Amino acid sequence: MFRSKIAGIGHYVPERVVTNDELAAFMETSDEWIQERTGIQERRYGKKHEETTTTMAAHATRIACERAGIAPEDIDFIIFATLSPDYYFPGCGVLLQRELGITHKEAAALDIRNQCSGFLYGLSVADQFVRTGMYKNVLVVGSEMHSMGLDFSTRGRNVTVIFGDGAGAAVIQPTENPEQGILTTKLHSDGTYAEKLAFINPGSHGGYHAKKAGDDTDFGYPSPDTYGEIFMTQHMMDNGQQYPNMEGQFVFKMAVQKFPEVIKEALDAVGLQTTDIDMLIPHQANLRISQFVQKTLRLSDDKVWNNIQKYGNTTAASVPIALCEAWEAGKIKSGDLVCLAAFGAGFTWGAALVRW
């Protein structure tokens, strides 16, 4: 049994910077409100119709491959995490495979739909496959083109101001060095509050979950006897059902509880303490959440990487972008204990400990 290591990382963010003031031209919001509640100063938006979730992932992947000393063609398994895929189906995994020209017959691709924890889940899957010797070059990529699917009216302001576009990628390979690699990954989920942060239409549910929960709101689903228009109606669109929805305060409270819990669980599993962490890379959901977690774990400022100020929340891309930036800035050195952690829609959450 091998251990797996992160052999190369890369990230990509689009050129276009969108400031808080620019958003205030579309909706009732302000730079002051956004900075005070989230820490975000600006975010990036991809070039519409030219950049996609897949093309951004391809940029990040090429960098990660180069740093891992392989060609994209050497990747044998792609794990692609996103909530903003190019298509409803097929997933971005195969689109990325095509974009990178990976044509060998052993190649396989898997899409992960775990929102903010998608990269962590992907890393854990990669770790299991590499440890057992099934694959040698696994690509884990998180990429989001949120800007194509947000509500830019005041109705959507609590969600829209938070999100940005970008991609991050990691190549996972086996290592026989006992001093290096992924020490553990811990994953969790709880579907009880699935709708607290959700993008429910278009979908095939026809109101089933809401009705079961006692919510009789009429979203205008077509009659059960009707075929051919199950996914989306004009009524739903008029009510903003084609956009993500979030109960921000509820999500915030869960996040500040689950982040420290899962980080401590991961540390316990390998007999380490919070004082052993050299760098914490939290999912960039809200600067206030990261600061709360930092305080709970009693970590000094130089042991936590935050870049939400520049990029907003890039969901599945946020952890690999932050990891890559911290590494490029020389803040992660050989032998360091790096902790990655994420919490998001589902709810799903997780943590990983990596000896760099």
Ligand code: ACO
């Ligand atoms: N600009 C100005 N006012 C706003 C904005 C905005 N962009 N958004 C909301 N408001 C208003 C609300 O309408 C409300 O007004 P009211 O008091 O008159 O009703 C007021 O500000 C307070 O709204 P809240 O939603 O209670 O604001 P809160 O302080 O909770 O901040 C935020 C909202 C930033 C979304 C916060 O709750 C948060 O970060 N939550 C967690 C987000 C998160 O972690 N998500 C998980 C990851 S994402 C994923 O998994 C896809």
